[in-house]
Amino acid sequence: MEILAFGAQTDEKPLIERAFEGHHDIHAVDVFLTPDTAPIAAGHEIISTSVNCDLGPAVLEALAAGGTRMVAQRSTGFNNIDLDVAERLGLTIARVSYYSPHSVAEFAWTLAMAVNRRIVRASTRTRDFDFRLDGLMGRDLHGRTAGILGTGKIGEAFTRIAHGFGMRLLGWDVSENPACLDLGMTYVPKEQLLAESDLISLHVPLLPATQHLIDADALKTMRDDAILVNSSRGGLIDTAALVAELREGRFTGVGLDVYEAEAGLFFLDRSLEAVDDDTLARLVTFPNVLVTSHQAYYTVDAVGQIVATTVDNVLDYTAGRRSENVLVPRS
Structure with missing residues (x-):
């Protein structure tokens, strides 16, 4: 056959x-x-x-x-x-x-560190032999708070890395993961997690109940200097609402490996074509945003x-x- x-x-x-x-x-x-x-x-x-x-x-x-x-x-x-x-x-x-949950969890951390330490901007500069440090200042993550939305296998792997960084751990899920509890995670309501976390990473499936889990209200709950990472499904974030917040100068960094309208774009070479997705076109112009093409599992x-x-x-x-x-x- x-x-x-x-x-x-x-x-x-x-x-x-x-x-x-x-x-x-x-x-x-x-x-x-x-x-x-x-x-x-x-x-x-x-x-x-x-x-x-x-x-x-x-x-x-x-x-x-x-x-x-x-x-x-x-x-x-x-x-x-x-x-x-x-x-x-x-x-x-x-x-x-x-x-392997490690593939996605490790890539989520790659995105988090890249936007925190301005790696893409630094790499672009050094290619032009510009070695200034202006605008490249990041933050220690040790001692800060990681909020993990979804603590299944991938969320647990992400949590273990966060624990290694010495971070305070907050979790949100329909059920508590004993392994995450053993690492010191405290489960809290979503609103509290968003309000208190310096780094927020999404690891939940896309279901009707989780569509736009991070909507306009959720984004406004987050700290102005928070880092948001999504390596799960694009539909978890209301992208138009995210763009609106970014235009206000909010968030230290946003790392997205997925996008809610990625079908017909991701995994394809569209470099010689006009992309008519205005939301994505605006999203990639922000200096604190890093978008990759659904490669966390790869x-x-x-x-x-x-x-x-x-x-x-x-x-x-x-x-x-x-x-x-x-x-x-x-x-």
């Missing part, structure tokens, strides 16, 4: 091909699944997708009509998939429930785990087995 993998990055393709070797043929393409590209999946019983693929009703209808019966998503997030429509069409949907360790789990999901499907990774079971 040949499997078609959409949205495969250049570094990812050989990992995908090696993982499927001896199991199934795999054809990995760099195009993303959209209503326009869905027809190329015709004749493929199984396809694999990335988090920025469109798996809305129109695409799922096209996949089902073309003979697709199983979608193996190469991510933990699945907010791009209409699960109700998939179930109605009899499509099996599986995801990767778990991969380590050989994490991607290796993602691909290995994707292979397992496909083998489970062909063998008629069901695992915890299945979101919509085989009908």
Whole structure:
């Protein structure tokens, strides 16, 4: 059986091909699944997708009509998939429930340190042989307060690093993580966490209840000199509201690896085109903002785990087995 993998990055393709070797043929393409590209999946019983693929009703209808019966998503997030429509069409949907939490947690800290210590500005200057320190002053994080919204596996890994920095730890989640409590974390209401934290990092899934978790009111609750980091899902932050606060000169730094309207932009080269997203265009002009292209998970360790789990999901499907990774079971 040949499997078609959409949205495969250049570094990812050989990992995908090696993982499927001896199991199934795999054809990995760099195009993303959209209503326009869905027809190329015709004749493929199984396809694999990335988090920025469109798996809305129109695409799922096209996949089902073309003979697709199983979608193996190469991510933990699945907010791009209409699960109700998939179930109605009899499509099996599986995801990767778990991969290295350290990849994302370490990258979140990379963003935090980069905006705190003005690394991008410093690097740009030294390339021009400008070695002044004006405007590059950061802050010690030791002794300051880290607020972690979401203390699952990734939030816990982020917390362990914060503990290593000697920071006061505040947490917010629907349930308390004993490992975080052992590190000295105090769980508090979201409003208190936002008001007292010097560094705020988001590690919650994107659900209807968490859409714009950081909205205009939440942003106004934060300290003027706070650092905000989002390496989870773009929709957790109301970006228009964030831009409005940045225009007022607020926040020491904002590090974003995700953006709520990133589909059609991230993972693509748009450097020779006019990008018509005015909000993103304004966002990247602020000197205290660093935007990266959803790369927090992108380590050989994490991607290796993602691909290995994707292979397992496909083998489970062909063998008629069901695992915890299945979101919509085989009908």
